[in-house]
Amino acid sequence: MNDAAPGNRGRAQDPPSRRSVLRTTAGAAGAAGLGLGALGGTAAAAETGAPETTATPPRQGRTMAGVPFERRSTVRVAMVGLGNRGDGMIDLFLALPGVRVVAVCDPVRAKTERAAAKVVRAGQPSPAVYANGEHDYERLCERGDVDLVYVATPWDTHFAMARTAMLNGKHVGVECPLAMRLDELWELVDLSERTRRHCMQLENCCYGRNEMRVLRMAHAGKFGELLHGAGAYNHDLRGLMFSPTYYEGPWRRLWHTRLRGDLYPNHGFGPVAGYMDVNRGDRAVSISSFGTPALGLAEYREANVPPGDPSWKETYVESDRTVSMVQTAKGRVIRLEHDVSTPHPYSRINSLGGTKGVFEDYPARIYLEPDHTDDRWADFSAYADEFDHWLWKEHADPPGGHGGMDYLMVFRLTQCMRLGLVPDFDVYDGATWTAPVPLSHASIRAKGAPQPIPDFTRGEWRRARPGLDSVRPA
Incomplete structure (x- = not known):
């Protein structure tokens, strides 16, 4: 349970039960037959110049446009994928105010051990370690002390990990690309709307x-x-x-x-x-x-x-x-x-x-x-x-790679989560x-x-x- 501020409107966004979402997902996927051919479209093709397309699948939840995070004093992050990208990004999460890394996951145990040691050196409690095979992220996502799942793994795993995180009531940030198929993209949109969890492409x-x-x-x-x-x-x-x-x-x-x-x-x-x-x-x-x-x-x-x-x-x-x-x-x-x-x-x-x-x-x-x-x-x-x-005026020389854009991205994301702002x-x-x-x-x-x-x-x-x-x- 997070420490959402009493009376914060984010409380209205509590996710439905995992069982109800799974049941709805299965029915929707079977009915829509989503694949490359199900391209979606716009209802205003004539007035916008958009091409005629197949019908957009009906909305199954409520829009996530303009939906704020639940306010919290500390953002508890779980890191999934600790290769080149994840190993560098954990340093930035550990440098952020009001952020704790509570769990790390990678099928290569040596990478999780290296990451856990970084967390301890930063003065935080030793994180939980998940290194038992390719699907141990599923156990990580079941934890009750995680607010954000960060995914930095090979591309073909992004969809399944983002899906699992939302089904377990977690916000999720994914390195690009978000998924590799249109039906997967539609399913992530639908899951975000139904679970009321944000699913974000972390575009540095x-x-x-x-x-x-x-x-x-x-x-x-x-x-x-x-x-x-x-x-x-x-x-x-x-x-x-x-x-x-x-x-x-x-x-x-x-x-x-x-x-x-x-x-x-x-x-x-x-x-x-x-x-x-x-x-x-x-x-x-x-x-x-x-x-x-x-x-x-x-x-x-x-x-x-x-x-x-x-x-x-x-x-x-x-x-x-x-x-x-x-x-x-x-x-x-x-x-x-x-x-x-x-x-x-x-x-x-x-x-x-x-x-x-x-x-x-x-x-x-x-x-x-x-x-x-x-x-x-x-x-x-x-x-x-x-x-x-203003981010660059306040952080003229941000730490981390890619000229500081990585740090500003996760600083702003976790700032929005702590203050209960719209991402x-x-x-x-x-x-x-x-x-x-x-x-x-x-x-x-x-x-x-x-x-x-x-x-x-x-x-x-x-x-x-x-x-x-x-x-x-x-």
């Missing part, structure tokens, strides 16, 4: 300093009417994917033998969706994707991997570069790119354009009227004093940012044919509401 790039500055400038009208944006995950991962030690097994590389589309759209999509208030006044309605031949990983293997390595049995189909065009209900265009198989410098592109000018990142540069009139890029840092987000993003955002994984694959197979993006909000997107551009709590 939304908290980058440049991203948050562009966000505030966009919302202040500096770009005029927004027209287009772009985001990407262009990151040469060939060496890491063939490394025998970096990942726990070849799980990430094996996805390149299964899908052809954008495997990791969230880092690019999340920030641009924030700029454009996607799910908060606009929505993504369709995606058209194109992919190059899959040559990069095979060429790298030929040059760097010895004969007899198990990877020589693999056939790669994932496009070396995918390019997707997302159309919004307001007619805006978002370009997404993905390339982890060829040599190139790191870039998330991170671009935004409107009727008054444009910003482009990598390197950061800007051109806005009436500030600039010489057709030359200008210094983006000139806008820092006025438009840096900066919700299950609808996570599902929308992840939908390009299966849909880009389907579009590439259909030679670029547009694929409808479901309206996971079921119409709530028409209502303007706060998001990442938060106000500093009093």
